[in-house]
Amino acid sequence: AAGVIQSPRHLIKEKRETATLKCYPIPRHDTVYWYQQGPGQDPQFLISFYEKMQSDKGSIPDRFSAQQFSDYHSELNMSSLELGDSALYFCASAGTLSFTDTQYFGPGTRLTVL
Amino acid sequence: AQSVTQLGSHVSVSEGALVLLRCNYSSSVPPYLFWYVQYPNQGLQLLLKYTTGATLVKGINGFEAEFKKSETSFHLTKPSAHMSDAAEYFCAVSDLQFGNEKLTFGTGTRLTIIP
Numbered sequence: 001a002a003g004v005i006q007s008p009r010h011l012i013k014e015k016r017e018t019a020t021l022k023c024y025p026i027p028r029h030d031t032v033y034w035y036q037q038g039p040g041q042d043p044q045f046l047i048s049f050y051e052k053m054q055s056d057k058g059s060i061p062d063r064f065s066a067q068q069f070s071d072y073h074s075e076l077n078m079s080s081l082e083l084g085d086s087a088l089y090f091c092a093s094a095g096t097l098s099f100t101d102t103q104y105f106g107p108g109t110r111l112t113v114l
Numbered sequence: 115a116q117s118v119t120q121l122g123s124h125v126s127v128s129e130g131a132l133v134l135l136r137c138n139y140s141s142s143v144p145p146y147l148f149w150y151v152q153y154p155n156q157g158l159q160l161l162l163k164y165t166t167g168a169t170l171v172k173g174i175n176g177f178e179a180e181f182k183k184s185e186t187s188f189h190l191t192k193p194s195a196h197m198s199d200a201a202e203y204f205c206a207v208s209d210l211q212f213g214n215e216k217l218t219f220g221t222g223t224r225l226t227i228i229p
Contacts, residue, residue: 033216042204042219043158056216090157094215102148103217105158 002026004093004106012112013081021076021109025093031055032074033103034066035090043090049074081113116141116207118188120220128228133177133192135223137205140186146208147188148217149179153201161203164188175199200227 005024013019025032031050035043045058049068060066063081068074078085088110092103121136139145146165150158162173169181175198179190188205202224206217 031215035217042221043217045216045218048216058216092158092217102160102163103215104160105150107157110155 004091004104006089006091006106006109008109009107010110010112012114014114015081015083017081017113019078019081019111021078021089021091021111023074023076023091023093023106025072025074025091026095026104029093029095029104030072031094032068032072033092033094034060034074034076035092037088037090037108038084039087041087046076078111083113086111086113116145116209116218118147118205118207118218118220120203120205120223122223123221124224124226126226126228127195129197130194133190133195133199133225135190135203135205135225137179137188137190137220138186139188139205139207141207141209143209144183147179147181148206148208149173149177149188149190150204150206150219151201152204152222158204161190195225195227197227197229200225 007022033048034046037043046060048056052068063079066076088108090108092105094103117140119138148163149161162171164171164181172178177192202222204222205220
């Protein structure tokens with residue numbers, strides 16, 4: 001079965017650079033969630049989209065922005081990167097009946113900021 | 115706001131022994147509860163979930179969990195541990211009734227299997 005695809009899998013950036021993370025949800029899933037997992041930490045919710053509209057927002061820095069496109073893929077844009085942004089970034093998708101459905105996670109993008 | 119507490123950041127059991135990972139939740143409405151497993155350098159894989167209905171939920175890899183409202187618990191168990199069960203386990207809660215579907219995770223429990 002198709003799974004959530006994230007790209008790139010690994011990304012190394014310098015401080016103050018920008019990064020773009022991409023997420024391709026499972027086919028026919030219309031909801032995307034982004035989570036950040038710091039080293040040794042639990043995943044923290046950043047932001048979510050339903051039908052290309054932002055549906056919820058968590059502890060996402062103002063330096064970050066995200067959107068969901070017409071094909072339902074989503075991109076997380078991160079600017080003015082800081083050392084503390086080094087983390088594993090997960091994308092998860094859910095289906096149309098998302099009130100009873102499950103979030104399926106991608107493999108994550110490991111971002112390292114030097 | 116909902117939250118989950120996982121008791122024990124590290125749990126070690128012998129191969130073949132019972133696995134018990136504890137999770138207690140706090141929610142103002144009936145919660146939707148999940149257990150995810152994370153292997154090293156990998157993503158989160160759903161083990162099982164509780165939404166409504168039967169309180170004993172069976173998942174993959176022989177794991178099961180029981181929703182106990184009176185104890186606000188959702189502990190994860192497996193009768194006989196296998197070496198391949200060594201991983202990080204996260205309990206999570208979702209407050210779907212308010213349309214707030216984000217997952218709130220516990221701090222995780224690292225399970226080590228002793229040969």
